[in-house]
Amino acid sequence: MATEDFIASISPAPVEEPESSWGSDPANGADLRFLGVVRGTENGRPILGIEYTCYAAMAEKELTAICRDLLRAHPGHKVLIHHRIGFVSAGVASLVIRVRTPHSAEAFDLAREYLKRIKSTVPVWKTVRFQNA
Amino acid sequence: MATEDFIASISPAPVEEPESSWGSDPANGADLRFLGVVRGTENGRPILGIEYTCYAAMAEKELTAICRDLLRAHPGHKVLIHHRIGFVSAGVASLVIRVRTPHSAEAFDLAREYLKRIKSTVPVWKTVRFQNA
Numbered sequence: 001m002a003t004e005d006f007i008a009s010i011s012p013a014p015v016e017e018p019e020s021s022w023g024s025d026p027a028n029g030a031d032l033r034f035l036g037v038v039r040g041t042e043n044g045r046p047i048l049g050i051e052y053t054c055y056a057a058m059a060e061k062e063l064t065a066i067c068r069d070l071l072r073a074h075p076g077h078k079v080l081i082h083h084r085i086g087f088v089s090a091g092v093a094s095l096v097i098r099v100r101t102p103h104s105a106e107a108f109d110l111a112r113e114y115l116k117r118i119k120s121t122v123p124v125w126k127t128v129r130f131q132n133a
Numbered sequence: 134m135a136t137e138d139f140i141a142s143i144s145p146a147p148v149e150e151p152e153s154s155w156g157s158d159p160a161n162g163a164d165l166r167f168l169g170v171v172r173g174t175e176n177g178r179p180i181l182g183i184e185y186t187c188y189a190a191m192a193e194k195e196l197t198a199i200c201r202d203l204l205r206a207h208p209g210h211k212v213l214i215h216h217r218i219g220f221v222s223a224g225v226a227s228l229v230i231r232v233r234t235p236h237s238a239e240a241f242d243l244a245r246e247y248l249k250r251i252k253s254t255v256p257v258w259k260t261v262r263f264q265n266a
Contacts, residue, residue: 090159
């Protein structure tokens with residue numbers, strides 16, 4: 001889902017992909033990007049990566065609802081969110097949240113709020129793939 | 134100045150330049166990047182951009198001190214900071230702060246703290262270049 005104010009997607013595409021088409025924006029002095037990266041260990045054991053699965057339609061609908069809701073509450077910002085699904089290797093990002101606002105304080109507050117809501121309401125499941133498993 | 138934990142620089146190079154050599158990091162699940170972007174207007178008047186000047190040696194020393202101080206207070210994170218100087222066009226970033234931490238909450242707190250300290254202590258001056266001036 002994409003409007004003038006937000007892009008929200010869930011797909012096997014790398015997180016860099018939706019970002020590449022998000023041009024510059026001289027209206028906003030703050031551009032904050034959070035990347036959620038797959039860590040190399042799980043409970044101390046080295047892993048190859050994580051397999052992410054979801055009901056794509058439901059997850060994308062939920063992501064879109066979060067964007068619409070926060071844009072209504074805090075008009076005037078722009079946001080791009082992409083959750084990668086399928087297998088993501090250790091050290092690679094599975095989630096990007098990018099927020100643009102006129103000033104920095106609101107960018108930090110909003111990105112944090114997007115992250116909190118995504119974690120609590122978007123239905124994505126993880127399966128850890130261990131090395132030599 | 135660059136160590137294993139931080140890169141801090143001030144130069145006319147675009148902010149993308151120091152970032153390009155900062156590889157992946159499977160130890161840290163959160164990778165937060167703040168970009169300070171030159172806005173297209175100043176008090177409602179369109180501008181071409183901003184000319185940044187500094188005493189490079191003093192500014193870089195101050196940046197390095199901020200990094201060492203916050204790394205001592207919050208060990209285990211990584212940080213990259215670059216302040217671009219010279220002329221920077223509207224819509225282009227003049228500052229990047231990138232913080233990597235195991236978890237997301239500390240990345241937000243630290244990036245914010247770096248930004249606050251840079252704004253208050255690193256001596257960089259701005260001259261706005263208006264259109265048709």
